[in-house]
Amino acid sequence: MTNADFEARLARIRQTTQYPAPPTPTGRPNSSPPRTYRDRLDRALAAAAAAGITEKDCFPPAMRALSAMGIPVRPLHFKSVTSLFLFGLCLGLGIFGGVLWLLSSGIVPTPERGALVTVIRFGWPGVFITSLCIGAAFAFVIRRQAARAGLPRWQDL
Helix, strand or coil, X not given: CCHHHHHHHHHHHHHHHCCCCCECCCCCECCCCCCCHHHHHHHHHHHHHHCCCCHHHHCCHHXXXXXXXCCCCCCHHHXXXXXXXXXXXXXXXXXXXXXXXXXXXXXXCCCCCCHHHHHHXXXXXXXXXXXXXXXXXXXXXXXXXXXXXCCCCHHHC
């Protein structure tokens, strides 16, 4: 991509993320707010792209599939801290809890040594604590990226 093409694309992205009217005293723009989920999603992805966050980082393939099915899903960097924490918690429970369940159910032979033995030794309390830590770290990292990039809140799009 040539420099001129890049500059033209960057100008288009910046143009789509700017509001046409100055904000009102309440802080909301004078222009009408987006009427549909798709409008907000387009504005969010354009703002993330202008901030240097790729679409794959902001809106992973699983979220894109849910959105294509008609389920309104916010991009990761526009979710609340609680939502991000719960997502990370479920992710940790799904992965580590699933491994623990497989190993303790007898479906898969129990290893005698290695990292999987540690999961068995931790048990369900250890899996839950590990998942809590994953959820907290996930929420912290994503919100920090959004704050550094200066992304607007979902409600302000």
